[in-house]
Amino acid sequence: MADKPGDLVQGTLDMLILKTLALESMHGYGIAVRLEQLSKGVFRLNAGSLFVAFQRLQRAGLIRSEWKATENSRRAKYYALTEQGRKRLNNETREWGRQVAAIARILEAS
Amino acid sequence: MSLLRSMASGLRSLFRKEQVSQELDEELSGFLEMAAEEKMKQGMSRKDALRAVRLEEGTVEVAKEVVRSAGWEFFLETYWQDLRFAARMLRKNPGFTAVAVLTLAVGIGANTAIFSVVYAVLLRPLPYQNPGQLVTMFESNLQKGIKEAGCSYVDFTAWQEQNRTFSFIAGEAFHALTFTGRGEPSELATVVVTPQMFSILQTQALLGRTFSPEDGVRGAAPVVILSETLWLSRFGSDPKIIGSAITLDQRSFTIIGIMPAGFRVPFFTKQDIWIPLAQDPLFSGWIAQPPSPHWLPVIGRLKQGVSLAQAQADMDSVSSNLAKEFPAEDTGWTIRLTPLQQELVGDVRSALLVLLGAVGLVLLIGCANIANLLLARATSRAREMALRQALGAERGRIVRQLLTESAVLGLLGAIAGMLLAFWCVHALTPFLPSGLAQFGAVRLDGWVLGFALALSLVASLGFGLAPALLSGDAHLEANLREGAARSGEGGRRSRARNFLAASELALALVVVVAAGLLLRSFIILTSVNPGFNVEHILKAQISLPRFQYSTPQQWTAFASELLDRIQAQPGLKDSANAAPLPLADGSINLPFSIADSPPLPPGTPNTADYVAVSPNYFRVMGIPLLHGRTFNSDDSPSGRRVALINETLAQFYFPNQNPLGKRLVFGFPPNTNVSREIVGVVGDVRDISLHQAPGPMMYVPFAQEPFWGADVVVKSALPPSSVVSSIRQAAWSIDKNLPLTDIASMPDVLESSVAQPRFRTWLIGLFGVLAALLAAAGIFGVISYSVSCRTQEIGIRVALGASSQTIRSMVLREGLKIAGAGLGAGSIAALGLVRFLKSQLFGVGAADPLTFFGAAALLVIVALAACYIPARRATRVDPMVALRHE
Numbered sequence: 001m002a003d004k005p006g007d008l009v010q011g012t013l014d015m016l017i018l019k020t021l022a023l024e025s026m027h028g029y030g031i032a033v034r035l036e037q038l039s040k041g042v043f044r045l046n047a048g049s050l051f052v053a054f055q056r057l058q059r060a061g062l063i064r065s066e067w068k069a070t071e072n073s074r075r076a077k078y079y080a081l082t083e084q085g086r087k088r089l090n091n092e093t094r095e096w097g098r099q100v101a102a103i104a105r106i107l108e109a110s
Numbered sequence: 111m112s113l114l115r116s117m118a119s120g121l122r123s124l125f126r127k128e129q130v131s132q133e134l135d136e137e138l139s140g141f142l143e144m145a146a147e148e149k150m151k152q153g154m155s156r157k158d159a160l161r162a163v164r165l166e167e168g169t170v171e172v173a174k175e176v177v178r179s180a181g182w183e184f185f186l187e188t189y190w191q192d193l194r195f196a197a198r199m200l201r202k203n204p205g206f207t208a209v210a211v212l213t214l215a216v217g218i219g220a221n222t223a224i225f226s227v228v229y230a231v232l233l234r235p236l237p238y239q240n241p242g243q244l245v246t247m248f249e250s251n252l253q254k255g256i257k258e259a260g261c262s263y264v265d266f267t268a269w270q271e272q273n274r275t276f277s278f279i280a281g282e283a284f285h286a287l288t289f290t291g292r293g294e295p296s297e298l299a300t301v302v303v304t305p306q307m308f309s310i311l312q313t314q315a316l317l318g319r320t321f322s323p324e325d326g327v328r329g330a331a332p333v334v335i336l337s338e339t340l341w342l343s344r345f346g347s348d349p350k351i352i353g354s355a356i357t358l359d360q361r362s363f364t365i366i367g368i369m370p371a372g373f374r375v376p377f378f379t380k381q382d383i384w385i386p387l388a389q390d391p392l393f394s395g396w397i398a399q400p401p402s403p404h405w406l407p408v409i410g411r412l413k414q415g416v417s418l419a420q421a422q423a424d425m426d427s428v429s430s431n432l433a434k435e436f437p438a439e440d441t442g443w444t445i446r447l448t449p450l451q452q453e454l455v456g457d458v459r460s461a462l463l464v465l466l467g468a469v470g471l472v473l474l475i476g477c478a479n480i481a482n483l484l485l486a487r488a489t490s491r492a493r494e495m496a497l498r499q500a501l502g503a504e505r506g507r508i509v510r511q512l513l514t515e516s517a518v519l520g521l522l523g524a525i526a527g528m529l530l531a532f533w534c535v536h537a538l539t540p541f542l543p544s545g546l547a548q549f550g551a552v553r554l555d556g557w558v559l560g561f562a563l564a565l566s567l568v569a570s571l572g573f574g575l576a577p578a579l580l581s582g583d584a585h586l587e588a589n590l591r592e593g594a595a596r597s598g599e600g601g602r603r604s605r606a607r608n609f610l611a612a613s614e615l616a617l618a619l620v621v622v623v624a625a626g627l628l629l630r631s632f633i634i635l636t637s638v639n640p641g642f643n644v645e646h647i648l649k650a651q652i653s654l655p656r657f658q659y660s661t662p663q664q665w666t667a668f669a670s671e672l673l674d675r676i677q678a679q680p681g682l683k684d685s686a687n688a689a690p691l692p693l694a695d696g697s698i699n700l701p702f703s704i705a706d707s708p709p710l711p712p713g714t715p716n717t718a719d720y721v722a723v724s725p726n727y728f729r730v731m732g733i734p735l736l737h738g739r740t741f742n743s744d745d746s747p748s749g750r751r752v753a754l755i756n757e758t759l760a761q762f763y764f765p766n767q768n769p770l771g772k773r774l775v776f777g778f779p780p781n782t783n784v785s786r787e788i789v790g791v792v793g794d795v796r797d798i799s800l801h802q803a804p805g806p807m808m809y810v811p812f813a814q815e816p817f818w819g820a821d822v823v824v825k826s827a828l829p830p831s832s833v834v835s836s837i838r839q840a841a842w843s844i845d846k847n848l849p850l851t852d853i854a855s856m857p858d859v860l861e862s863s864v865a866q867p868r869f870r871t872w873l874i875g876l877f878g879v880l881a882a883l884l885a886a887a888g889i890f891g892v893i894s895y896s897v898s899c900r901t902q903e904i905g906i907r908v909a910l911g912a913s914s915q916t917i918r919s920m921v922l923r924e925g926l927k928i929a930g931a932g933l934g935a936g937s938i939a940a941l942g943l944v945r946f947l948k949s950q951l952f953g954v955g956a957a958d959p960l961t962f963f964g965a966a967a968l969l970v971i972v973a974l975a976a977c978y979i980p981a982r983r984a985t986r987v988d989p990m991v992a993l994r995h996e
Contacts, residue, residue, distance in 0.1 A: 028137060029144035047141050047167045048176035051134070055177060059116040074144075077137045 013053050014062075015096065016043070018081060018089040021063060025080035027070065028054065054079060062088055120183035134174055142167060188507075189514070196515040200522075206487065207519070210480045214523025214569065216880065217473035219530030222554070222562040224469045224873075226535055228462050229561070230552040236451055237372065239312040240411075244450035245418065246376075247279065247408040247425065253442040259404040263397045265432060265440065266304075266406055272428045275421040279410035280307035283393055284378050286819075287385075288655045288849060291357040292344060295849045297653065298358070299380040302390045307375060310411045318352040318367030325366075325386045328397065332389040334363040338371040340382045358383075359391050359655035376409060376450055391656035392818075404443075409450065422447050460949050461870050467946070468624055468877045471617045473569060475884045478610045478617075480519070481573035482888055485607050486895050488512075488577045509578045516574025517567065524566030528559060576606055604896070608928055611885075611892040615932030616939060618878075618885035619969055623940040625871075625878030626961040627947055627954060632871040634953035635864060640693065641795035641804060643732030644856035646825050648833050649694060651852040652841055653819035665816035666747060668844065673724060675840040676824065682836055684825040686726035687812060691821040692797035694852070694859045702776035702808065704763060705785050718759055718806035719797055720778055722815045728792055730825045736760075738770045738790030745811035752811065753786040759806035760791045774808060778815060786810065799863055801952045823856070830855060870950070882972050885932075890976035893925050897980040904984050905992025914985035921984045925977030926970075933966050940965075 020026065020034045032050055035043050057063045062085035068078045081089070123130045142163050149159035178184055200207040235241045248258040249265070261269070266281050273279065281304045286297040305321035314320075316338055325333050334356065336345070345351050355362045363385065374381045388394050396405065412421055425445040432440040488495075495508060532554055539552060580603055652672070659665060669687055676685045690698060698720045703709075710716055725741040727733075736757060745752050753774055760769045769788050777783040794804035812820065826833050834853055841848045854862075861868075897904070904917060944956040954961070 027140070027144075029141045032141075032145075033148075047138055048172065051138065051177040055119075059119050061115050070144075072147075074140060075136070076140050076144075077133075 012096075013045070013049070014057060015089065015092045017050075017053055017057065018062060018085055018092070021079055021081045022086070022089060025066075025078045027068075027076035027078050029076075031079070057085070061085075116182070123178075123183050131174070131178075134177060138174060192511045192514040193518065195511065196518045199515060200518060203487075206483060207522075210483060210519050211522045211526055213476040213479055213884065214520065214566065215526030215530050217476035218524055218527025218562055218566055218569070219534060220469045220877070220880070221466075221473050221565055222527060222531035222558060223534035223538065224462075224466050225561050226531065226554055226558045227552050228466055229558055231455060231462060232459060233557075236376075236454075241451065242449070243412040243414075244310070244376075245410050245412060245421065245447045246450055246453040247410055248446050248448070249404055249443050250446055251442045251444070258446070260406040261408055261445075262404050262439065263406060264436070265404075265443075266408060268432055268435075269408070269425070269428055269445075272431065273410075273421075273424055275413055275416045275424040276410040277413045278306040278310045279408055280304045280310050281387065281406040281408050282307060282375055282377070283387070283390075283406060285390055285392060286653055286851070287358040287383070287391075288360075288653060288847070289356065289358055290360065290655075290847050295847045297849050297851050298340070298382040299378070300358070300390075301375045301378055301381050301384050302387050302393055303375060303384055304387050307384075307409070310409060311373075311375065312411075313369065313373050315367035316370040317349060318365070320367055320369075321384075321386055326388050328388045328394060330386070330388065332361060332363040333366045333386065334358065335367045335369055335384040336365060337369055337373070337382055341368045358385075360658040361391070363389070376454060377407065410447075418447060418449065457949060458866075460946070461866075464624065464947055464950065465870060465873055465877075467943075468621050468874050468881075471621050472877050472880050472884065473565070474572075475614045475617050475881055475888070477569050477573040478614045479884055479888045479891070481576050482607055482610045482891055484512075484516070484573060484577040485580065485603055485610075486891065488580065489603060512578035513571070513574050516570040516578070520566040520570025520574075523569070524562055527566070528554070528562050531558075531562065576610075580606060607892050607895070611889045612928045612932035612935070614885040614888040615929055615969055615973060616936030618881040619933055619936030619965055620940045620943055621874075621881040622878045622965040622969060623936075623944065623962055624947055625874045626965045627944065627951055627956065627958060628867075628871045628874050630954045630958065630961055631950070631952040632864070632867055635800050635867060638796065638800045640800060640860065641733060641793055642692065643825075644860050646827060647730065647823055647856035648826070648830055649691060649821050649823050649852070649854055649856060649859065650834065650837050650850050651819065651821050652848055652850060654848070656818055659818060662816045663747070665818050666813050669724070669812060669816060669820060671844055672822070672840055673726075675843060676822065676837060679836050679840070681826050681828045682824055682833065684726065684730045685822060686724045686730045687820045687822050688721055688723045688727050689812070689817040689820040690721060690797075691823065692721070692795050693799070693863045694821060694854070697798050698778060700776050700778055700808075702774050705773035705775050707772075718755075718776075718808045720776070720808055720810070721797070722778075722810050722812045722817055722820075724812045727809075727823070730823055733795060734793040736791045736793060737768075738788070740790055740792070741809075741811045746813050749814070751784050751786040751814060752789045754790045754792055754809040755788055756792055756804065756807040756809075757794050758804055759808065762806060776808065800860075801867075821852075867950070867952075882969060885969065886972045886976040889925055889928060889973050890979065892928065893921060893977045894980040894983075896924065897921060897984045900984075901987055901992045904987045905989040908987060909989035909993065917985045917987075918981045921981035922974065922977050925973055925981075929970055929973035933969060936969075937962060937966065 016035055017031060020031050020038070026034065028047070028050060032045055032047075035045060054063070054065070058065060058079075061082060063079045064082050065077050065079050067075055070076045142160070145163045145167065146156065146159040149162055150156055154162065236244070238244060247261070247269070249261045250257050250259065260281075263281075266279075270279055283302045285300045285302050287300045289296050289298045303321070305323050305326035308320035315335070318335075320335060321333070324330055336351075341347055341351065351365055352367070353364065355364050357363075369384070375384070388397065410421075412418070422445075425447060429440070429443060429445045433443070498508060499505075535552060535554060654665060654668060659668060673685060673687060676682050690696060699717050700720045701717050703716060723741070725743065725745070728735060728740045737760075738754075740754065741752070755769060755774070763769075764772065769791060772788050773785045774788060775783050775785045792809070795807065796802060796804050797807065822837055824833055824837065828836075834850070838850050841850060907917065907920075940962065941957060948956050
């Protein structure tokens with residue numbers, strides 16, 4: 001996959017952000033780094049598209065934010081999953097698994 | 111929940127913009143700082159790290175813009191920007207804005223004003239509960255050629271008993287009763303009803319009660335209900351008036367109730383009081399003596415859930431039963447049910463729709479004009495648009511902004527238009543034909559204003575869409591490079607402009623043709639010879655109170671005494687009376703038969719209009735005597751029964767025969783049939799309306815067939831006011847309690863009989879002028895613009911030796927080409943559309959070639975005149991200036 005979010009499968013960015021936040025709350029840069037690390041450098045997201053996604057998820061009530069101090073005692077906005085976000089993540093993970101399996105079957109069949 | 115959250119968050123960004131933007135700033139710069147720190151850990155200098163981050167992530171500003179534009183509030187914000195920008199653009203071009211807003215104001219104003227009438231008459235439900243259940247019931251006898259007569263009272267009672275589909279039916283009639291005992295005697299517009307009328311209309315009394323079934327019985331105590339308006343004007347709204355008595359036609363009536371202002375029984379324009387049919391001095395007599403004439407208009411309220419078709423079937427069976435039961439009276443009569451609203455609207459409907467259509471076309475022409483102005487402006491703004499696109503504006507965004515500008519124009523036009531409509535409705539109300547008054551006030555209410563608003567939005571979309579869509583057409587590089595104001599003049603756009611100008615002329619032709627046809631009809635109508643003279647003739651009506659003057663002998667005595675006293679005065683010798691007077695009063699149509707002759711073949715109409723006149727009548731009115739003699743003093747109550755007939759009756763019923771000496775059998779009321787000898791034939795008269803060809807008429811001497819009310823006609827060279835006061839003095843010298851009503855000069859009577867066609871002819875004429883002017887402005891704009899674009903070309907032509915004559919005709923030819931195309935298309939459209947006018951034309955065919963040719967010629971002249979100004983400007987082009995122009 002390319003490093004532009006437009007090239008991500010539609011809707012997957014939201015799911016990935018939710019997944020990143022499933023373990024602990026995190027600030028924007030942390031999320032970007034974590035995504036890059038977990039994907040072994042495949043997903044490199046720029047600030048603009050990440051923050052649009054944060055705004056969208058927050059308005060949908062899937063994540064909430066809070067200003068906190070970082071380990072380097074810098075002020076940063078930390079994002080955390082809401083209960084609703086956790087449910088959505090579970091659903092989407094399950095749905096994603098189903099779709100991937102289905103696509104794989106189709107690709108193998110031909 | 112999430113919608114609410116999204117709204118809250120969006121609103122927060124809208125209204126606490128500074129704080130939200132600061133937070134985003136801090137968050138983003140924190141993000142970049144952290145990214146930079148990461149890079150510094152890997153050994154980069156701070157400066158290099160920041161640079162690298164900026165390269166990777168873009169600047170904070172771009173990221174902020176991306177985040178901001180993702181929320182819905184951004185949409186609102188840009189709209190607000192668009193609006194402010196549109197307002198600024200319109201302010202910067204005051205000339206354009208003024209022309210566009212004025213055009214729209216006239217278009218929307220006129221449409222709104224006409225729509226307010228259409229709404230009041232055709233769309234607004236009648237002011238009764240469940241008005242859809244109300245139907246009118248008329249009787250027709252096609253064998254006798256009678257359409258839409260009332261029913262006889264005997265039939266009415268039979269209908270009441272036998273129908274199964276109506277909750278109530280009621281009859282109504284109109285009468286003017288003389289009100290005395292409080293100041294000057296006056297006539298009150300009295301609606302005479304059977305008591306069920308109030309149950310049908312389901313309107314409660316403001317005070318007191320309405321009629322009970324007992325009030326409708328013959329011999330019951332006379333009772334009356336007053337209108338709130340009369341209660342206020344004559345009784346000072348005194349609530350204690352209920353239970354007291356007033357004198358009507360010299361008889362005492364007890365007031366039992368007050369009806370709220372605005373309440374009216376259908377069909378009658380003016381209504382002061384209501385009384386039961388059984389208490390009316392005239393009609394109570396008609397109830398009493400069967401077989402009675404067909405005179406009673408009937409209204410019914412359908413039972414819940416009954417359809418009109420079911421009710422019609424029910425009444426069909428009722429009428430066939432009646433025909434079996436009373437073959438002599440009821441054979442051949444059928445009952446026709448019509449929804450009340452449809453019956454009330456009548457032929458006004460088509461007139462109104464034609465006006466609405468015409469005024470709609472005017473607005474369309476106006477919109478085409480504005481679209482053209484916008485197109486011309488879009489061309490000069492091509493560079494602005496190219497620049498916006500180069501800076502990254504999307505096509506949709508530009509279209510949106512242009513449409514916003516149109517919508518602002520449309521709204522300004524709507525506001526100005528509503529003000530104009532408000533003024534128009536006020537100014538026009540007195541001129542509205544009085545028949546429309548019964549639909550209640552014509553006013554600008556929510557529905558009408560909503561119409562205006564919707565119209566303005568549709569209009570602004572209409573005129574804004576073409577320029578907006580063509581805007582994306584601009585060739586980006588070419589426009590930027592050339593940079594000249596007129597660089598965007600593409601072929602598509604100039605074709606669009608020519609098309610619009612041609613369409614305007616086409617639409618204008620439709621309106622002008624319609625106006626021309628109605629105008630010609632009106633001219634023909636008013637030049638129709640009514641069959642009598644009107645000059646220097648004055649009329650006034652006197653009705654005798656029937657309780658005081660109860661016998662025909664009294665009526666005859668009063669009439670001859672009155673005429674004697676009037677004629678005795680100097681200058682008033684030419685005076686007569688008549689009942690009813692042609693055009694001024696309604697007509698009385700009676701069946702007749704010819705004595706001692708085989709019965710007419712079935713299907714032949716055998717009715718004629720009936721007038722009772724004094725001997726002088728024909729001389730005063732200038733109606734020519736063709737054969738025999740007119741009436742004289744020998745035709746007295748004791749004399750031989752005689753009649754005069756008109757030319758039409760003579761020719762139709764006595765072809766190639768001498769009608770003199772033959773006998774006609776008829777009577778008024780029809781059950782008082784008398785055989786009368788024809789002593790003369792007089793000229794035809796149009797007695798119902800100018801547009802209705804004269805039918806058969808019969809005249810009887812007033813002395814032999816007197817009536818309690820009659821019109822006095824006086825031909826005199828004296829000033830009208832002194833004639834009126836002489837008539838009044840003569841009447842009051844006999845009885846000081848007699849009111850003189852309906853005073854008018856005969857020319858005025860003639861005028862008011864064509865009030866409605868005049869009104870609509872004026873309106874549509876006005877729309878025709880507007881349409882022609884707007885179309886002229888349209889073609890003027892297109893040709894001027896084309897001349898200004900071709901300045902250089904024209905300069906070259908002049909430099910190469912073209913004469914100003916050649917240049918002028920070149921420009922005019924361009925205009926003529928557009929006009930020709932438009933008028934050609936317009937003629938076809940007009941030919942297709944004029945059939946909707948047919949019912950309103952008089953004496954002229956819908957496809958009248960003269961009108962079509964005249965309208966087209968008029969518009970060609972208008973178009974040429976409009977093109978002449980730019981053509982002259984073209985001849986003044988100085989080749990040297992023109993060539994240096996670029």
